[in-house]
Amino acid sequence: xxxxxxxxxxxxxxxxxxxxxxxxxYLRLLDADEEGAAWDEVAKVLLEIDPVAxxxxxRRRHESHLARARWMTEQGYLDILKDGL
Amino acid sequence: MRGAxxxxxxxxxxxxxxxxSFAFYRFARAGFGRRRISKGGVWSAMSRRDWRKDADYDxxxxxxxxxxxxxxxxxxxxxxxxYQAVQGGEDGQDLPGSGGGLAPRWGLRFPxxxxxxxxxxxxxxxxxxxxxxxxxxxxxxx
Numbered sequence: 001x002x003x004x005x006x007x008x009x010x011x012x013x014x015x016x017x018x019x020x021x022x023x024x025x026y027l028r029l030l031d032a033d034e035e036g037a038a039w040d041e042v043a044k045v046l047l048e049i050d051p052v053a054x055x056x057x058x059r060r061r062h063e064s065h066l067a068r069a070r071w072m073t074e075q076g077y078l079d080i081l082k083d084g085l
Numbered sequence: 086m087r088g089a090x091x092x093x094x095x096x097x098x099x100x101x102x103x104x105x106s107f108a109f110y111r112f113a114r115a116g117f118g119r120r121r122i123s124k125g126g127v128w129s130a131m132s133r134r135d136w137r138k139d140a141d142y143d144x145x146x147x148x149x150x151x152x153x154x155x156x157x158x159x160x161x162x163x164x165x166x167x168y169q170a171v172q173g174g175e176d177g178q179d180l181p182g183s184g185g186g187l188a189p190r191w192g193l194r195f196p197x198x199x200x201x202x203x204x205x206x207x208x209x210x211x212x213x214x215x216x217x218x219x220x221x222x223x224x225x226x227x
Contacts, residue, residue: 023153024145030160031136045137073161077154078192084150 005048007061009068015079019068023085026069033066164191 005025010016019026025046032042040051043058047065051058068076134141148156158164167190 024142027145027156027160028136028142030157031134034160035136037136042136072157073164077157080150080154080157081193085153 005061005065007057007064009064011064011068013075015076015083019072019076020085022065023072025065026072029062029066029069030073033069039063158191158193167191 005022006018009022010018028046029042032046039059039062040055043049043051043062047058047061049058049061145153145156
């Protein structure tokens with residue numbers, strides 16, 4: 001279902017295959033953020049990384065994926081409409 | 086015969102990806118409304134879903150392109166405040182001070198002309214790039 005989660009989400013200007021494979025993850029990240037959830041809990045539950053064992057990596061993974069998820073709400077959604085899933 | 090007819094109809098329309106899948110309508114009903122849209126409107130539906138639970142997002146798998154696009158757009162805080170600003174306005178076309186209306190600002194048009202309201206369904210959500218050709222890319226409903 002969800003393919004492996006990278007440490008860095010894409011920063012490309014257009015929707016990537018990685019994005020397409022992780023759309024549901026992005027939605028959940030946005031909902032967690034909206035709820036005000038702690039980043040380490042989000043990393044553990046959604047990003048398949050232990051924030052205690054690898055705090056820096058976990059934080060980087062969380063920040064980059066949340067940033068990409070926000071990009072989806074600003075630009076990426078238009079790419080979905082134009083180019084499909 | 087009705088079944089065969091609707092199947093043909095669906096297949097033809099699916100090629101244009103319009104209207105949205107029935108699954109999306111089911112999703113919209115379940116997520117946005119549960120029959121009654123609460124004070125928070127369509128946005129409050131998001132908070133009812135627990136991001137920790139896989140099962141709460143099962144229906145996302147059934148979304149088509151317009152469904153996914155809508156799920157992201159409605160999580161955009163600026164869009165939400167724009168939307169709320171025009172609610173009660175003239176079909177969402179005249180956002181005060183925007184100089185162009187809500188839909189163009191977000192790269193969309195809503196050929197149905199009306200934003201989702203309580204107990205109503207269907208404002209069409211279309212990418213502006215394709216709007217000129219009159220070709221619907223998708224739709225959103227509430």
